[in-house]
Amino acid sequence: METVVVYKSKTGFTNKYANWLSEALNCDLVEVSKAEINRIAHYDTVIYGGGLYMVGINGINFLRSNMDKLKASNIIVFATGATPDREEVIEDVVNANFTVEQKKQIKTFYLRGGFNFDEMRVGDKILISLLKVKIKMKKNPSADERGIVAAITHPVDFTKKSNIEKIVGYVNSLDTTDNIEIK
Numbered sequence: 001m002e003t004v005v006v007y008k009s010k011t012g013f014t015n016k017y018a019n020w021l022s023e024a025l026n027c028d029l030v031e032v033s034k035a036e037i038n039r040i041a042h043y044d045t046v047i048y049g050g051g052l053y054m055v056g057i058n059g060i061n062f063l064r065s066n067m068d069k070l071k072a073s074n075i076i077v078f079a080t081g082a083t084p085d086r087e088e089v090i091e092d093v094v095n096a097n098f099t100v101e102q103k104k105q106i107k108t109f110y111l112r113g114g115f116n117f118d119e120m121r122v123g124d125k126i127l128i129s130l131l132k133v134k135i136k137m138k139k140n141p142s143a144d145e146r147g148i149v150a151a152i153t154h155p156v157d158f159t160k161k162s163n164i165e166k167i168v169g170y171v172n173s174l175d176t177t178d179n180i181e182i183k
């Protein structure tokens, strides 16, 4: 089974997971700006990874606008974010990024990334600075909000190679089920 990992990364966290996945699955790795859909559509399994930016998956339009060309492929998405890995995170991400139809075709995973203010582009730095002001004005900021404020001065990296195991396991399970002949 031929697999490809396509990814987009602003500050390096998704890039790290994409590289680990391509190593573990021994498969091709393509940065989204270099991905050509007609070539990607030849793969049996397409894995797309992007960071979460206000719950949206960075670069996900590459998949969303090409779903018709990927009908024959297994589609897997992984989103990376600063939020701890909780069950409701994945639910929110799926609901915010995919239509009911797309949800049926795409298996989505969440991998905890990190937060690196120093590596962010100007636009993101402004957004995060505004968010910091908003959080600072709150009487009782949540633990996540306090975490964001702390991470602005001290970059945090929650990536762990073992986090990819759930995706590797899923891809390997596709490999075996594809070979089962139903008579």
Ligand SMILES: Cc1cc2nc3c(=O)[nH]c(=O)nc-3n(C[C@H](O)[C@H](O)[C@H](O)COP(=O)(O)O)c2cc1C
Binding pocket: 008, 009, 010, 011, 012, 013, 014, 015, 050, 051, 052, 053, 054, 055, 056, 058, 080, 081, 082, 083, 112, 113, 114, 115, 116, 120, 124, 125, 127, 128
């Ligand atoms: C403007 C902005 C918005 C973000 N929104 C979210 C979010 O909604 N959920 C989350 O978990 N992390 C959020 N993050 C953190 C990033 O998703 C996290 O740093 C991610 O690992 C970045 O991946 P990348 O460096 O590969 O692009 C946000 C970061 C920025 C700068």
